[in-house]
Amino acid sequence: MAALTSAPARTVLAALALRSGVLVQVDDLVDMVWGAAPPRTAVNQLQIAVHRIRRAFAPAGLNPQVLLATHPAGYRLAADAVEVDLGAFRSLTAGAAQRAASADWSGASKGYEAALRLWRGRACQDASGERIRSAGGLLDAERMEALQRHLAVDLLAGRPVTEQTADLVLAEPLRERFWVLHVLGLALEGRQAEALAAYRRAQQVLADELGLDPGAELRSLERHVLLGDTGAGVALVRAWFGGSPARPAPRVLQLPADVAYFTGRVAELERVGALLSGAFARPVTVCASGLGGAGKTTLAVHLAHRLDTEAVFVDLHGTEPSPPEAYQVMGSILRSLGLPGPSVPSDRDARAGLYRSTMAERRPLLVLDNAAGEAQVRPLLPGAPGCRTIVTSRSTLSGLDGAVAVEPGVLGARDAAALLDNVSGRSRTVDEPDAARRLLSLCGGLPLALRIVGVRLARQPGTSLERMAARLDDERSRLDELAVGDRDVRAVFAESLRLVDESAALLLRRLALLPVPSAGASLAAALLDVGLPDASRRLERLSAASLVSVWDTGQELRYRMHDLVRLFARELCEDADVAALRRGYEALLSQALRADLGSRPYPAEPAPAGPATSPVDQALVLSAALDCVARGWVTLAWRLVCATTNVALTHAYGPEWTDAAGRVLAAGPGPEGAAALQLGLGMVWQRSGRPLAARGPLRAARRAYAVGGDSLRAATAATYLSMAYRVLGRWRPALAAVGWAVARLDTSPVPVQLGWAQLALGNLLLEMDDPPAARSEYARALTVMRTAGDRAGEANVLIALAQSLRRSGRYEQMTMRYHEAVQILREVDEPLGLLMVEIALGRVSLRAGDLGAARQHSEQALALVARAPFALARKDALDLAGEVALAGGNLSAALELFAGTLEIARTQSAPVGVASVLHHLARAQRAAGDIEAARDVSDRVTGDLHCTGAQRAAGPCRPPP
Known part of the structure; x- marks a missing residue:
C-alpha cells in the first residue's frame, strides 16, 4: 500500500479501520473527521479521501472497490481482505490471556511480546478529529494493560521485572x-x-x-x-489471570434520594463538607443531633450526595422501642457491601473483626441515621484512617470521643422563607410579606413544619398565606394542621418523648404549661416539688433527647423549649400538672419577694422565711402573672406583679411592667390588689418621666391606704405624688404631699420609706433654691438609709447631697460624695444611679471648662441609657450631650440633640424641664447666629416658667443652673 499524505484521508482510513468489516455511515464519518462543525464541502472532501485511499491500495495489486466498498448509506472496509494491526493485537493478547489462565507463563509472555511488537507509536497519531483521538487514547490504554500483563506473567515466571517497572512508575x-x-x-x-x-x-x-x-x-x-x-503477594498478581477476568466489587450507593429544594445550612455544609472531603490520618465521625424535624437526616443525605462516593446508609431505628443492636447492623452492612450471607460469621467477635477489616478495605462513607445512643453507634464506627461516618440522632451522643458535633437548629427568617417558597412552588412570601412573617413565626423555623405547610400550599394553590396562618393561629389545633401524608410534627415529637423516662416526661409536661419558652432549674424543681439537683438531672435528660436545650448560667441550669414542642407537651397535661403549675408560681412569688429583701422604695409584702435570692427573671414573673389572670388566679397575679415593682423602678423595665400591671388591674383584683397595683403604677410612671400619668394612681393609692389605716403605703404614695408635682413645677402641692408623708413615717421603728420621703423633700427644697435646708433633709435621709441597710437609697441620697454641694461651690466635697455613690451603685448594679452621676459630673466638668472630661462623661451617660432607658434619664443624657456639642462648637449637633431632648421633655408634661431645654436651645441658636429664633425660644421659656399660679406662689422659677 502506498503512503497517504492527505490528513483527511488518513483520518478516514483510521475511522474505517477502527470499525473494520462494519458499514460506517457518511454522517458518522463526517463527524469523526471534522467534529461538530464540518465544512459545507465535507461530503465532497470525504469522497476525495475515499478516492485517495483506493488509489493507495492499487500498487499492492488489490481491488480497491472490493477492499473499500461503497454503499448507499456509507462505506465499509473489508475485514477478510485487509489485515488491520488492531485486530492482530487483540487476537494475540486474547491468546496470551488464555495461556496465562492455564498458568502457561512462558507462552503467555511470548504472546504479549508479539502483540506489543505491533505497536510503532501512539494509536491514531497521524489522524485528526476529536473522536479519532479519543479512540486512540482508549487503544493506548489497551496497550498499557497488555504491557502490565506482560510484566506480570514474566514476574510469575520468575523473571526480574524491576528495571522495567522502575521506568513505568515514573x-x-x-x-x-x-x-x-x-x-x-x-x-x-x-x-x-x-x-x-x-x-x-x-x-x-x-x-x-x-x-x-x-x-x-x-x-x-x-x-x-x-x-x-x-x-501472598504473588497470589494477588496470579488472581489477575483467573478463569474469568477479575472484576472490582460493584460500587455501593445506598443513599436515599437527595431532598428536593435543600435550603440553608451553608455554614454546616462548608464546615462538615471540608472535613469529610479532606485527607486525614484518622477516621472522621460527624454527629448531627438536635430537635426532631430540624432536618438532621436531610443534611446528612445531602452531604453524602455531594461527596459522590461509595456510601452505605443504615436506619438504626433509634426512636423505636427495640432498636437493633450493633451486631445485627454489622451483618446488614457487610451484606450490603457484597458479602454473601453464609460468609458473615454468626460469632459476635468474628463478625466485628470481619466488619472492621472490610470497612478498612472498602472505606465507604457510612451514614448511620436515627441512632439510639452511643452504645449502639460506638461498635459501628470504623477505626481505619480515611474512614468517614455521619451519625444522626435525637440524642446528643456526647460520649463519642473525637466526634465532630453539628446541631442543625431552626432556620433563620430568610432561609425559612426560601424553603417555604421552594416547596410551595411560588414566591408567596414576597407577595404576602406580613402573612409570611406570621406563618414563619407560627412554624418556629422548624424545617419539617415549613415543608408540611409548603406541600399543603402547593396542593392548594388558591390558599393564601393569610388563610394558612389563620389555620395555625389556634394553638389547640396547630399540630393538627402540621401534618400531611406520612409527615407529622406531632408524631416526630412523640418519637423523641419515647427516649426519656417518665420522670423527665413529667417535667416536660409541666414546663410546657409555663407561658415562656425559657426558665431556670429552680422553677422546674418547684413544679416537681423536688430538689434542685434532681430537677437539673431531669432537664439534662430532656436535653439529651433534644426536647429542650439547656445551658449553665453559673448560678443555675436554664432551659429553652421550642414553641411546637410546648404545644405537643401541653396536649399531654393532666389536672395534677395544672395544680403543680400553681405551686410553681407560688414558689416564683416567694423567690421574687426574697430577692426584694434589700428594702427598695416600694413597700412589698413581707418575704417568706429564707435567705435573699438572686434577682428573678422579670419577663417570666410578668408572663406568669398574666397566665394567672387567664386561669382565674387573680390574687396570685397581682401579688406576682407587685413583687417585682422595685425591679421595675431600678432596672428600667417600666413599659413591660406597667402593661402587665394595667392588665391585672383591669381583671378586678379587689381593693387590696387595686391599691397595691395603683401604688406601683404611680411610682413606676413617675420614675419613667410620666408625672401626669402617675398622679391619678398615686392619689387613688394614698386615699385607699389612708382609709385602710396603712400609713406606710399611704405615705409612700404621698412621697411619689410629691415627686410628680415637683417635676410638673407645682411646688406648693409637692411640699404639702411630702410633708404629709414625713409626718406619718416619722415613727419607731423607722421604715426605710422615711428616708425616701426625706430625700424627696430635700430635692424639692434644692429646686426651690434652698441648699442648706436641702442638705439638712439629706443628712436625715442618709441616716435612715444606712440604719435600714438600703444601699441603693444611700447612693441616691449621696448623689443628691453632691448636687447640693455643687450649688454651693464645694466641689471637693461634691466629688467625694459622687465617688461614694458610684462605689455603692456598682455594688448593687443600679444603672440609673450611675447614669445620674455621669450626667452630674459631665455638667461639673463643663462649668469648670474641662471639655474633654465633660465629653467622656457624656459618652458614658449615653452608653448607660441602653441599660436604664427611662425617658427622664434619656432626656438628661441627650441634654448633656447637646451642651458638650455646643461648648465644642459643633452647633448642628447641638441643635439636633436639643431638639430630641425637647421632644422627650414635652411628653413628660413638665414645664420646668421644658423650660430648661428651651434655655439651652436658645443659647445654641444664638451661637449659630439665628437671633430671631433665639428670641422666640426665650419668650417660650418665660411662658413655660409662669404657666401655673401654684408655681408663682411657691417662689421665683428659674432653669436649673
Whole structure:
C-alpha cells in the first residue's frame, strides 16, 4: 500500500479501520473527521479521501472497490481482505490471556511480546478529529494493560521485572498495578526496605495528584511485604489471570434520594463538607443531633450526595422501642457491601473483626441515621484512617470521643422563607410579606413544619398565606394542621418523648404549661416539688433527647423549649400538672419577694422565711402573672406583679411592667390588689418621666391606704405624688404631699420609706433654691438609709447631697460624695444611679471648662441609657450631650440633640424641664447666629416658667443652673 499524505484521508482510513468489516455511515464519518462543525464541502472532501485511499491500495495489486466498498448509506472496509494491526493485537493478547489462565507463563509472555511488537507509536497519531483521538487514547490504554500483563506473567515466571517497572512508575505514576508489580518485584528480589519505600512513594503520588489513598490491592500488598509474605503477594498478581477476568466489587450507593429544594445550612455544609472531603490520618465521625424535624437526616443525605462516593446508609431505628443492636447492623452492612450471607460469621467477635477489616478495605462513607445512643453507634464506627461516618440522632451522643458535633437548629427568617417558597412552588412570601412573617413565626423555623405547610400550599394553590396562618393561629389545633401524608410534627415529637423516662416526661409536661419558652432549674424543681439537683438531672435528660436545650448560667441550669414542642407537651397535661403549675408560681412569688429583701422604695409584702435570692427573671414573673389572670388566679397575679415593682423602678423595665400591671388591674383584683397595683403604677410612671400619668394612681393609692389605716403605703404614695408635682413645677402641692408623708413615717421603728420621703423633700427644697435646708433633709435621709441597710437609697441620697454641694461651690466635697455613690451603685448594679452621676459630673466638668472630661462623661451617660432607658434619664443624657456639642462648637449637633431632648421633655408634661431645654436651645441658636429664633425660644421659656399660679406662689422659677 502506498503512503497517504492527505490528513483527511488518513483520518478516514483510521475511522474505517477502527470499525473494520462494519458499514460506517457518511454522517458518522463526517463527524469523526471534522467534529461538530464540518465544512459545507465535507461530503465532497470525504469522497476525495475515499478516492485517495483506493488509489493507495492499487500498487499492492488489490481491488480497491472490493477492499473499500461503497454503499448507499456509507462505506465499509473489508475485514477478510485487509489485515488491520488492531485486530492482530487483540487476537494475540486474547491468546496470551488464555495461556496465562492455564498458568502457561512462558507462552503467555511470548504472546504479549508479539502483540506489543505491533505497536510503532501512539494509536491514531497521524489522524485528526476529536473522536479519532479519543479512540486512540482508549487503544493506548489497551496497550498499557497488555504491557502490565506482560510484566506480570514474566514476574510469575520468575523473571526480574524491576528495571522495567522502575521506568513505568515514573512514566505512568497513577497506574497502581505498575506500582504493585514494582513493589512485589523488589520484595521478591529480597529488597524489602526498597519495596516499602516504593509503596510510600506511591502513597504520596496518589495523595498529591488525586487526593486519594492507595487502592485495596496496593494496601494489601504493603501488609504482605511488612509480614515478609511474598507468596501472598504473588497470589494477588496470579488472581489477575483467573478463569474469568477479575472484576472490582460493584460500587455501593445506598443513599436515599437527595431532598428536593435543600435550603440553608451553608455554614454546616462548608464546615462538615471540608472535613469529610479532606485527607486525614484518622477516621472522621460527624454527629448531627438536635430537635426532631430540624432536618438532621436531610443534611446528612445531602452531604453524602455531594461527596459522590461509595456510601452505605443504615436506619438504626433509634426512636423505636427495640432498636437493633450493633451486631445485627454489622451483618446488614457487610451484606450490603457484597458479602454473601453464609460468609458473615454468626460469632459476635468474628463478625466485628470481619466488619472492621472490610470497612478498612472498602472505606465507604457510612451514614448511620436515627441512632439510639452511643452504645449502639460506638461498635459501628470504623477505626481505619480515611474512614468517614455521619451519625444522626435525637440524642446528643456526647460520649463519642473525637466526634465532630453539628446541631442543625431552626432556620433563620430568610432561609425559612426560601424553603417555604421552594416547596410551595411560588414566591408567596414576597407577595404576602406580613402573612409570611406570621406563618414563619407560627412554624418556629422548624424545617419539617415549613415543608408540611409548603406541600399543603402547593396542593392548594388558591390558599393564601393569610388563610394558612389563620389555620395555625389556634394553638389547640396547630399540630393538627402540621401534618400531611406520612409527615407529622406531632408524631416526630412523640418519637423523641419515647427516649426519656417518665420522670423527665413529667417535667416536660409541666414546663410546657409555663407561658415562656425559657426558665431556670429552680422553677422546674418547684413544679416537681423536688430538689434542685434532681430537677437539673431531669432537664439534662430532656436535653439529651433534644426536647429542650439547656445551658449553665453559673448560678443555675436554664432551659429553652421550642414553641411546637410546648404545644405537643401541653396536649399531654393532666389536672395534677395544672395544680403543680400553681405551686410553681407560688414558689416564683416567694423567690421574687426574697430577692426584694434589700428594702427598695416600694413597700412589698413581707418575704417568706429564707435567705435573699438572686434577682428573678422579670419577663417570666410578668408572663406568669398574666397566665394567672387567664386561669382565674387573680390574687396570685397581682401579688406576682407587685413583687417585682422595685425591679421595675431600678432596672428600667417600666413599659413591660406597667402593661402587665394595667392588665391585672383591669381583671378586678379587689381593693387590696387595686391599691397595691395603683401604688406601683404611680411610682413606676413617675420614675419613667410620666408625672401626669402617675398622679391619678398615686392619689387613688394614698386615699385607699389612708382609709385602710396603712400609713406606710399611704405615705409612700404621698412621697411619689410629691415627686410628680415637683417635676410638673407645682411646688406648693409637692411640699404639702411630702410633708404629709414625713409626718406619718416619722415613727419607731423607722421604715426605710422615711428616708425616701426625706430625700424627696430635700430635692424639692434644692429646686426651690434652698441648699442648706436641702442638705439638712439629706443628712436625715442618709441616716435612715444606712440604719435600714438600703444601699441603693444611700447612693441616691449621696448623689443628691453632691448636687447640693455643687450649688454651693464645694466641689471637693461634691466629688467625694459622687465617688461614694458610684462605689455603692456598682455594688448593687443600679444603672440609673450611675447614669445620674455621669450626667452630674459631665455638667461639673463643663462649668469648670474641662471639655474633654465633660465629653467622656457624656459618652458614658449615653452608653448607660441602653441599660436604664427611662425617658427622664434619656432626656438628661441627650441634654448633656447637646451642651458638650455646643461648648465644642459643633452647633448642628447641638441643635439636633436639643431638639430630641425637647421632644422627650414635652411628653413628660413638665414645664420646668421644658423650660430648661428651651434655655439651652436658645443659647445654641444664638451661637449659630439665628437671633430671631433665639428670641422666640426665650419668650417660650418665660411662658413655660409662669404657666401655673401654684408655681408663682411657691417662689421665683428659674432653669436649673
